[in-house]
Amino acid sequence: MLPPFSRRPFARRVVLGGALAVPFVRTALAQxxxxxxxxxxxxxxxxxxxxxxxxxxxxxxxxxxxxxxxxxxxxxxxxxxxxxxxxxxxxxxxxxxxxxxxxxxxxxxxxxxxxxxxxxTEHNLLRAADKQPEDLRGLLTQRGLRIGCPQRSSTDEMTLQRILRFLGTSPDKIRSEGGRYLNGSYNDIAAAFGDGQVDYLYVALAKPAAILTEIGQGRRSARLVGFPDDLRKHMIDTYAYNEGIIPAATYPQLQSADLPVTTMxxxxxxxxxxxxxxxxxxxxxxxxxxxxxxxxxxxxxxxxxxxxxxxxxxxxxxxxxxxxxxxxxxxxxx
Missing domain, CATH: 3.40.190.10 (Periplasmic binding protein-like II)
Structure with missing residues (x-):
């Protein structure tokens, strides 16, 4: 048996070592x-x-x-x-x-x-400023429509399809009439808009959306489009969306007045x-x-x-x- 003066330091080292080890093990397990x-x-x-x-x-x-x-x-x-x-x-x-x-x-x-x-989150429909017509119904039902929206797994694209259905059209109809219905990431479709590959964008992004702000400062002039009353009512009554306003000052380069839109x-x-x-x-x-x-x-x-x-x-x-x-x-x- 070790004498008392030899046992105590050893015991202290064991106790201290255990005290240091326990928190380490506990933290690792809790992570x-x-x-x-x-x-x-x-x-x-x-x-x-x-x-x-x-x-x-x-x-x-x-x-x-x-x-x-x-x-x-x-x-x-x-x-x-x-x-x-x-x-x-x-x-x-x-x-x-x-x-x-x-x-x-x-x-x-x-x-x-x-x-x-x-x-x-607001739903945003953006058009190139030099493109006609200016109203949502007219531009989404025109022949040769070239529009970009996020990928098909997104709520943006599903909402756009619901709007197109309400207006009596669809992605397939757009393509069959010589138009373009482009799906991609937000960055991809924003770049396509800037390059002129599409003339319209549909995105659901909370304001202020960085992509819309960047487009407003870009080389291609653009304008946001308001949602008509009957469409907003249809989206609320049929699918439980909400409605709101994009205030005029939100995107000063893209709008000059408050715009009513569908929201979620x-x-x-x-x-x-x-x-x-x-x-x-x-x-x-x-x-x-x-x-x-x-x-x-x-x-x-x-x-x-x-x-x-x-x-x-x-x-x-x-x-x-x-x-x-x-x-x-x-x-x-x-």
Missing amino acids: QTFEYVAGSLGGGWYTMAAGLASLIRDENPDIQLRVVPGGGLANSTRVNNNQSQMGWGIDTFTAAAVRGEEPYTAKHERIRTLGTGYSP DSVIMVHDSVPEDVAYRMTRTLIRAKGQRLTQIHASMAGYDPATSWRYSGAPLHPGAIKAYREAGVMPAA
């Missing part, structure tokens, strides 16, 4: 990474997802979000299938996915949300397997960031209001989000 499916590169959703990932990581170092490109229609299915544990969705399309309604063929029962209202809003979807504590802490961080911190990520996020965010009925709130909203005093107890 969790989740995939966050956003929108196209160059779009507002991707920028906002990256900003939220950084914000959540700053307050919750053990929660890591890996942002990947996606599209509004496909994101619901990716989250429902747990390919991505988290993702952006659009209110009207998320509700359709949960119910298994068009454009979805099966109920998406594994989707939960952290609420809505994170980024009211962003939902944060999560798979129901995301741990309650993780969903709770992410939602708590978002609630605390209301106002300036969210607006610094993207101007459209100024509209986020926890008092109304939880009221979205298109998909169930995650239990962790319920806990955070109740703790914040904006959601009544059960």
Whole structure:
């Protein structure tokens, strides 16, 4: 047996070593990474997802979000299938996915949300300033129409198809009449517009959209087009969209007056397997960031209001989000 003066240092080294090792093991075990499916590169959703990932990581170092490109229609299915544990969705399309309604063929029962209202999104129809006619109905039904819009997995393109159907036309009809219906990323179709490959663009982006601002400062003069009353009513009554205004000062090079448009809003979807504590802490961080911190990520996020965010009925709130909203005093107890 070692004498007392030999045992004590050895014992202290063991205890100290254990004390140092335990936090390291605990931190490593607690580290969790989740995939966050956003929108196209160059779009507002991707920028906002990256900003939220950084914000959540700053307050919750053990929660890591890996942002990947996606599209509004496909994101619901990716989250429902747990390919991505988290993702952006659009209110009207998320509700359709949960119910298994068009454009979805099966109920998406594994989707939960952290609420809505994170980024009211306007639908924008842009025309080259030297092209006629100037009204939405006339320009979308003209022969030889050359228009660019995002890829077919996007809510932008699905919405454009719904508008074309209401007007009695379609992508196939546009092509059959000698026109062009170009799909691509936001950057690709913006470049095509600038190069004269298309004369019109259709994009759903929250204001102020960087691509529209850049086009307004570009070499090809362009103008935004307002949505007529009957179309806005049809989109609300048939598909549960909303309507709003793009104020005249939003894109001064592209508009000279307020423009009425169809709108929709962003939902944060999560798979129901995301741990309650993780969903709770992410939602708590978002609630605390209301106002300036969210607006610094993207101007459209100024509209986020926890008092109304939880009221979205298109998909169930995650239990962790319920806990955070109740703790914040904006959601009544059960």
